[in-house]
Every structure is written in structure tokens, then in C-alpha cells.
Amino acid sequence: MFEGYQKTAGWHLGINLGHDRAAALVRDGAIAVAIQQERLDRNKYSVGMPLQSSTDPRSIQLPERAIRYCLDACGIDLSELVSITANMPGIDHAPKILAGALSASLRDKIRQLPSHHLAHAYSAYWPSGFEQAIILVADAGGTTTDTHETESYSLYQAQGNRIRLLHSEQVAAHLAGLSTLGFLYEYLTRKAGFVTPVGADLTIAEPGKLMGLAPYGREQRHWQPWIRFPEDGGYSLGISAYDIFLEVAALEKRYGGSQDDGPSESLKGTPRPHPWLVDLAYKVQRELEQALLYLVGQAVHQTGVKKLCLAGGVALNAVANYRLQQELPLEAVFIFPAAGDAGIAAGCALWAYATSEQDPQRKRLRRATLGHSYRQEEIHKALQTFTDRIEIQHLAPSDGTEETAGALAQGQIVACFQGGSEYGPRALGHRSILADPTFAKMRDILNARVKFREPFRPYAPVIPEEVVAEVFEQETPSPFMLLIAAIRPEYRARLPSVTHVDGSGRIQTVTAQENPWLHGLCHKIVTLFMPEKWSLPHKKARRTQRHTQ
Numbered sequence: 001m002f003e004g005y006q007k008t009a010g011w012h013l014g015i016n017l018g019h020d021r022a023a024a025l026v027r028d029g030a031i032a033v034a035i036q037q038e039r040l041d042r043n044k045y046s047v048g049m050p051l052q053s054s055t056d057p058r059s060i061q062l063p064e065r066a067i068r069y070c071l072d073a074c075g076i077d078l079s080e081l082v083s084i085t086a087n088m089p090g091i092d093h094a095p096k097i098l099a100g101a102l103s104a105s106l107r108d109k110i111r112q113l114p115s116h117h118l119a120h121a122y123s124a125y126w127p128s129g130f131e132q133a134i135i136l137v138a139d140a141g142g143t144t145t146d147t148h149e150t151e152s153y154s155l156y157q158a159q160g161n162r163i164r165l166l167h168s169e170q171v172a173a174h175l176a177g178l179s180t181l182g183f184l185y186e187y188l189t190r191k192a193g194f195v196t197p198v199g200a201d202l203t204i205a206e207p208g209k210l211m212g213l214a215p216y217g218r219e220q221r222h223w224q225p226w227i228r229f230p231e232d233g234g235y236s237l238g239i240s241a242y243d244i245f246l247e248v249a250a251l252e253k254r255y256g257g258s259q260d261d262g263p264s265e266s267l268k269g270t271p272r273p274h275p276w277l278v279d280l281a282y283k284v285q286r287e288l289e290q291a292l293l294y295l296v297g298q299a300v301h302q303t304g305v306k307k308l309c310l311a312g313g314v315a316l317n318a319v320a321n322y323r324l325q326q327e328l329p330l331e332a333v334f335i336f337p338a339a340g341d342a343g344i345a346a347g348c349a350l351w352a353y354a355t356s357e358q359d360p361q362r363k364r365l366r367r368a369t370l371g372h373s374y375r376q377e378e379i380h381k382a383l384q385t386f387t388d389r390i391e392i393q394h395l396a397p398s399d400g401t402e403e404t405a406g407a408l409a410q411g412q413i414v415a416c417f418q419g420g421s422e423y424g425p426r427a428l429g430h431r432s433i434l435a436d437p438t439f440a441k442m443r444d445i446l447n448a449r450v451k452f453r454e455p456f457r458p459y460a461p462v463i464p465e466e467v468v469a470e471v472f473e474q475e476t477p478s479p480f481m482l483l484i485a486a487i488r489p490e491y492r493a494r495l496p497s498v499t500h501v502d503g504s505g506r507i508q509t510v511t512a513q514e515n516p517w518l519h520g521l522c523h524k525i526v527t528l529f530m531p532e533k534w535s536l537p538h539k540k541a542r543r544t545q546r547h548t549q
Helices: 064-074 094-101 104-109 116-125 173-179 181-191 207-216 241-255 265-269 275-303 318-327 341-356 376-384 397-409 442-451 465-471 516-529
Strands: 011-016 022-027 030-036 081-087 110-112 132-138 149-159 162-172 195-199 202-205 307-311 332-335 414-417 431-434 461-464 483-486 504-510
Touching: 011 064, 011 341, 022 064, 022 341, 030 064, 030 341, 081 094, 081 104, 081 341, 094 110, 104 110, 116 132, 116 149, 116 162, 116 307, 116 332, 116 341, 132 275, 149 173, 149 181, 149 275, 162 173, 162 275, 173 181, 173 241, 181 202, 181 207, 181 241, 181 275, 207 275, 207 318, 241 275, 275 318, 307 318, 318 332, 318 483, 318 504, 397 414, 397 516, 431 442, 461 465, 461 516, 465 504, 504 516
Parallel strands: 011 081, 081 110, 132 307, 307 332, 461 504
Antiparallel strands: 011 022, 022 030, 132 149, 149 162, 195 202, 414 431, 483 504
């Protein structure tokens, strides 16, 4: 059981039934535990489609292992829950699925969320620590209404415990595949072949790969804009599905087919797909950034509120997030670590808590490690299974830090396991692969031999929060690796394995309070083993961390 929680009423269970099935428990305004089903069943994205009905969302299965994990972590059972709330994008079949899967005694606990985007909004604002904020939710598609319209993006204004809708952009459901910000980006992602098969006739797009590919592209002078801004200063962007489809189809016919059936042979040996797709990756990334800058800029101007919360799959675009923070008059930005649909589980539980408790409280989220921790005896037992293949050595914490730093300085790759598992798509130093990015070939080694992924993709630098501005053009914390900032020019050659082609890096900042082991390791590897690598001409040597995660 988690410390600080008693075995009493007040628990609210949230469940995501889209891709990235997940479960979360909320009590006293805080997310007590949250886990994605894929972490437990080892099926990436864990969509929960039974083989006999892989295209029927009404047949999605509950993430039972994730639900049981959360209940066991808090020492409670289903009967002790105050509410059970699930959601899925499109037509929301979640309440009926819950009613069919749960016993009759639990059905009076089922609640129905008004909209998919509202769940995202609660996940973004409730744990932000802000007293007021603008909330932007943008994804591939939210709830589909009875009038066959689908949520594209939504803006909210929050103050205290209240969240009110400023604008919800609705598109015709049959055109949502090319008419929402998220689906437009996904369309190009699929054309580039960045998909993961999760069934015989179902694939999930990998938009983060397209974001990494975009800097290799360039502007083309005959391009026409895909996203148009309103002349009256409103919130409705113009996205023409037919124009986009025709332009891409013409390019396919002129220069060769797309790669939307999966990664092509070219991706296995070269850093990019067809050149025209590389340029379109650049185009859609820049247009997305401009659209988000416009929407948030309008909301700030209309409301005067200068704090921003982000959620929805588009909020995982760390390049766009950085531009919002750098170019708009914002005082602070909070991005929920599980910004995609996995975070819907937390949003459902937070909404149910906020709208049912008499005096709801808000607790700031400082860490994404919302899985439960394991006792030393459990870890030792797991290790014993592999004694015929590994050598086990027990070290004191300080000795372990020094030995790890030494291994990294010698070019070794280290697997890290500590504390609770991370909620969301990023490994944040608890279930991570660590290496020294000052080795020029480290990115290639990790991509080819460890991760088995596209060679153009860089790795993310981890750095103590107190020195982030020394190495990056970034002064604010980035604890959840959701900002991609410019690396200062004098450090780019020294950090080849985390410096992308455009001179940027996806930052994770760490503190001694939230991650003492990784924070200490950052300093140890520099001060003990490699200070000479950071000496700059005519400047005092900057001491900061250089690990790849």
C-alpha cells in the first residue's frame, strides 16, 4: 500500500479504453498510481481488440492487469471505489463496456465523461500547480457527437477548481482523418512509413519519428499552406482535407509511391525516406507549430492569462512546445507527462474526483514515476532467475554511483531500474538506458545494436535542473522530457549523440529532491572522471551532465 493513504472511501478509478489502455487511481486530489497496460502485457500500445473483432471499438477489453496493478498498489478492491470512469475517442462506448464487464453491484459507480478533450483538460490542469491557466487540448480526434462531428482541438480557461470551455473545434467525422491537427500530422507519419503493427489489420502511427525527421527537410517555393488562419481573429483554423489529399497524391504520382504500408528498405540503410516526404515532414511540422502559436496567442490575448497547460497527443510534440514557451508572453507552461491517450485514465479519475467531492483539493504533480516501487527482496528474487547469465554485485548507494559513472566514462551502456515506472511514453531515469553522448558513435551504436531503430533519431540529454541554462538555450525546468531546446553552439560538437541535425536536444532536467540518484550521477561523471571534456577556451569550465537517455 502507498504510504500516506488509508484503506477508506475516496478512491476514484479512471480507465483509458483507446490505444494505450491505462488505469489510474486518484484520491485527495492527487494521482496515487497510474500504469499503462503495455508495461504489463508487453504489447505495445495494448489496444485491447480481440482477434475476432479487431475493428469494432465496442468490443475493446478492459485493461484488467493495469486495473489490478493500481488496486493492489493502494491495498484496496473494487468495492471500495467511489467512482469508475472510462473513456475512448470517437463514439464513447466506455460506459456500456464497463457495464458489461463489471458485476451488477458496481454499476452504480460508473460515471460518463462529457467529452474526451475534457479528460485531457483535467489531466493537464488539475496537477499543474497553477491557480489559473489556459488549457490547450489537441489530438487526432476526440469525442464524436450524435450529429457526427468530432473534436479536433479545444481551448479552456481554468481558475481554482473550475474549468470552462473557451472553444471546441468540431470537424465532420467522416473527414476527421485529414481535418484535425493531430490526424493531419498522423497522415504524413503514415505516408513516411512510421507505423507499428498491432494486429492483422491495425497499425498505430509513430508521429515522434516524423518530428525527428522534419529538420532534414526544407521549404519548397510552390507550396500552398494546409492550415489557414481566420481573418476575424477567431479560434477556427481552416484545414482542407481534399486539398491535402490531392497534393500528396500528386507528389506520389510524380516522384514515387509513399511508404504508408510500413518502413521501406531505404529506412534500413539510410537516414530518411523519399526526399519529397522529408520535405513534407518539414512542412507539416512548421505548420503545426504556427497553428499552435496562433491558438495559444489568441487565448492569451483574449483572456490575459499567461500560464499554459497542454495535453492531447499533439502536446507530445516537444519542438512545438519549446516554440510556445520561447515565443509567446507566457509565465509558465505545464505539460502532462502522459499527454497522449494513456493520460485519459488520469483525466477520467481527476474529473470524477473534482465533480463529486464536496471540497476537492488540487495537488501538484512533480514526478511521472507513478507506478509502484519494488522491495529489495523482490528485486533480488527477480535477479536470481538469471544467475546463470549475469554476475550480481551488491554495492552501497555511493559506490554504485561511482561505479556507474566510471562505466559510462569508459563508453559502456548502462541499464537503469529504480523506483516506480514512468507514466507516459518517456523513460525518465527509472527504466532507462544510459550512455555517454560525448562518444561520437554512441547514437549509431544504440540505434543499431540496442534500440534497433531509424539511424537519424537522436537520444535525449539529462541534466541537473540548476545548470540547464549553461548548456541549453532554456532556463525553465523540463522534468518530463517534453521540450526540445537549442543546445548552445559551443557544446554541440562535444555532445554528438544528443545533438540533432538542427542543433537541438530533447531535455530532461532532474533535481536532487525528485531523482537523487540520477542527479548525483550527473555530477559524479563530470567532476570525477571527465572534467577536461568541458573546458572551453577563455572560459571557466562548465560542469554539467552529459548522459544519454
